[in-house]
Amino acid sequence: xxxxxxxxxxxxxxxxxxxxxxxxxxxxxxxxxxxxxxxxxxxxxxxxxxxxxxxxxxxxxxxxxxxxxxxxxxxxxxxxxxxxxxxxxxxxxxxxxxxxxxxxxxxx
Amino acid sequence: xxxxxxxxxxxxxxxxxxxxxxxxxxxxxxxxxxxxxxxxxxxxxxxxxxxxxxxxxxxxxxxxxxxxxxxxxxxxxxxxxxxxxxxxxxxxxxxxxxxxxxxxxxxxxxxxxxxxxx
Numbered sequence: 273x274x275x276x277x278x279x280x281x282x283x284x285x286x287x288x289x290x291x292x293x294x295x296x297x298x299x300x301x302x303x304x305x306x307x308x309x310x311x312x313x314x315x316x317x318x319x320x321x322x323x324x325x326x327x328x329x330x331x332x333x334x335x336x337x338x339x340x341x342x343x344x345x346x347x348x349x350x351x352x353x354x355x356x357x358x359x360x361x362x363x364x365x366x367x368x369x370x371x372x373x374x375x376x377x378x379x380x
Numbered sequence: 381x382x383x384x385x386x387x388x389x390x391x392x393x394x395x396x397x398x399x400x401x402x403x404x405x406x407x408x409x410x411x412x413x414x415x416x417x418x419x420x421x422x423x424x425x426x427x428x429x430x431x432x433x434x435x436x437x438x439x440x441x442x443x444x445x446x447x448x449x450x451x452x453x454x455x456x457x458x459x460x461x462x463x464x465x466x467x468x469x470x471x472x473x474x475x476x477x478x479x480x481x482x483x484x485x486x487x488x489x490x491x492x493x494x495x496x497x498x
Contacts, residue, residue, distance in 0.1 A: 306487070315386070315473045315489035316424070359423065368414075368475075368487060372423040 274299045278360050278371035285350055285378050293345040293374045295360030305343050306368060307336050308359040316359055319345075350378045382408050382478040386490025393464055393497055401459045401493045403474030409454035410476035414487070415447075418471040427472075430457040464497040471495075 308316035322338040335346040361368040383406040416424040429437040436449035448460040
């Protein structure tokens with residue numbers, strides 16, 4: 273069964289303090305690794321899809337990378353508005369399996 | 381971009397009543413939609429896969445008679461929580477993917493429905 277493990281569970285950063293979130297996965301055949309942002313009381317907002325090891329994607333202060341066993345979401349010089357829960361999921365054709373998420377808090 | 385609309389956003393109902401939640405794809409057709417449940421500070425748990433024109437596929441442990449799913453058109457799936465009880469209180473979210481092989485977008489999610497059963 274596909275498994276997705278995210279760490280840390282929670283992360284508190286000062287504004288401007290760069291860091292990385294981790295997503296480790298075990299799947300029978302990776303059909304896509306997804307990163308989402310979720311604000312309280314709202315549905316997840318799509319950020320990135322990665323399909324193969326070595327792939328990288330960037331969006332503003334966020335950069336996602338992928339290896340055969342894990343993915344990292346790098347946050348450069350975060351701002352308070354980056355505070356949210358970041359979810360990682362694996363899947364593709366039929367469904368997605370989510371990790372428990374990392375709750376990021378960025379203090380001004 | 382692809383938009384999924386979910387309604388209602390919040391609903392409070394009495395124990396024993398049924399509640400229907402709608403999920404619409406606004407600017408694309410979705411032959412498959414997915415229903416998730418999320419408890420506070422926990423991740424999304426896939427409940428079922430909704431297939432247009434056919435029966436839904438339920439995940440292990442999800443009661444299909446309690447969580448009725450209907451996918452009558454390519455843009456609408458509904459989840460009905462029947463005979464709701466307080467333990468059914470949760471955040472329900474639907475999702476769909478624009479195109480069966482569209483690699484540009486990930487799955488698009490609705491805004492979720494907060495169900496409270498009193």
